[in-house]
Amino acid sequence: MAKPGKKKKVLFVLEIVVLLLFIGGLYVYGQISSRLDKIQQPELKRETIPVNPEAPKMTGYKTYVLFGIDTRGEGSDLSAQNSDTMIIVSVNNDTGEVRMVSVYRDTFLDIGNGTYTKANAAYAYGGPEQAIAMLNTNLDLDISDYATADFSALTEVVDDLGGLDIPLSYAEIEHMNNYCQETSKVTGKSYTPVEKPEPKPEDEEAIVDTYHLNGVQVTSYCRIRYTASMDMGRTERQRKVLGMLFDKAKIAGLSSIFKIMDDVFPMVQTSLSKQDILGLIPTVIGYDFSDSTGFPAKYKFSNIKGSIIVPTDLASNVTELHKFLYNDQDYTPSSEVLEKSNKILEIVGGEGKLDEAATSTTQDDTTNTDDNTFVWSGNSSSTDNSYYDNNSGSTDYDNGGGTDYDYGGSSDYDNGGGSDYDNGGDSDYDNGGGSDYDNDSGSDYDNGGGDDGGFSDGAAESGNDDNEE
The missing domain is CATH 3.40.630.190 (LCP protein)
Incomplete structure (x- = not known):
């Protein structure tokens, strides 16, 4: 049978251990709590x-x-x-x-x-x-x-x-x-x-x-x-x-x-x-x-x-x-x-218009946000499936031939000038000349370094592969 004095010593040691653990827990809690103030919490x-x-x-x-x-x-x-x-x-x-x-x-x-x-x-x-x-x-x-x-x-x-x-x-x-x-x-x-x-x-x-x-x-x-x-x-x-x-x-x-x-x-x-x-x-x-x-x-x-x-x-x-x-x-x-x-398939022209594989595996499929955006107008007075640019009017992206967003012809997104989004130059928004969205440096949205792997100096664009994690 253990002596009463020995029991008291054991209990005292346990109390010290518990107290140290408690103090240690408070210390860790305090350290973590103070560091959490560094996180942005809008x-x-x-x-x-x-x-x-x-x-x-x-x-x-x-x-x-x-x-x-x-x-x-x-x-x-x-x-x-x-x-x-x-x-x-x-x-x-x-x-x-x-x-x-x-x-x-x-x-x-x-x-x-x-x-x-x-x-x-x-x-x-x-x-x-x-x-x-x-x-x-x-x-x-x-x-x-x-x-x-x-x-x-x-x-x-x-x-x-x-x-x-x-x-x-x-x-x-x-x-x-x-x-x-x-x-x-x-x-x-x-x-x-x-x-x-x-x-x-x-x-x-x-x-x-x-x-x-x-x-x-x-x-x-x-x-x-x-x-x-x-x-x-x-x-x-x-x-x-x-x-x-x-x-x-x-x-x-x-x-x-x-x-x-x-x-x-x-x-x-x-x-x-x-x-x-x-x-x-x-x-x-x-x-x-x-x-x-x-x-x-x-x-x-x-x-x-x-x-x-x-x-x-x-x-x-x-x-x-x-x-x-x-x-x-x-x-x-x-x-x-x-x-x-249903709307997604309707916009892309049905599943039959889709490809089994991507046309390109390149890193830099640079496209502008507005060029990649489709707004569905369910209350259009002219047609039930009218797409329009909400920054301009209800007929944007129309080449005048009634083939807006046509996926099979040669005039998709054509403004009538023979090259999509061409403003008269050789490379502006041209998707046929190999220099789409060229900033005249020879590489799309390139910041001048010749590396198309990312970190362009432009603003955020939808689907811009330069703007990637």
């Missing part, structure tokens, strides 16, 4: 964000969206950029299972008020409110919270966690090295090019080895769209990297976590309050990234004006989306989704 006008009345209420889940923005360096305005990365995150509150879905940036959707264009343009037009509204109304979702960051934030996180080991193909090495030049310039961080294996493999898309990459390299890896998988491969890389970073962060020391907060939080904008984030921290440790995919799952391509991804059809794709995000086997698309689904 007011999100939730009352302006619609949800389809017939959309299901997914109890037991929380849905967020992550936006990736190319701010083109210091001093740029986040709200003026396209969200070239859009990742819907579904969290099962009971199991901690996390699923991610990337919405392809060139997906042809209604971004608001019957304006059909590439999905990434919604953020440029109306910030996070309009981008979330687009996702809610096209996909029958109920998203109320978001986080936005540019690729400089990704570079910082990767470096603060000591880099990542990523398997690469020959094609990925080649294009990643090319992107690293721009990424390094914008972020101010260095890198060492990955040496390409010799001889060049017959299958350039096959994995050749696993490489330890730093922040500049991982960010550049996440931007690749040149490979055969195009944007689908790009978004898959992004989701893979997010999962790897999450797993690595969960086992990182406090010093690493605090450094990430110091370096990255000033680059992040979110609708979550400080209390929301603090409340999430204990549960995030138990989260598990179980699966991810891209949206739409079934698609074809069109070249209305610049290559777009067309869901075939939207309703069936949204059905599959709900099965994946929420395991909802009984979901039925709302009338709003059905209407948009």
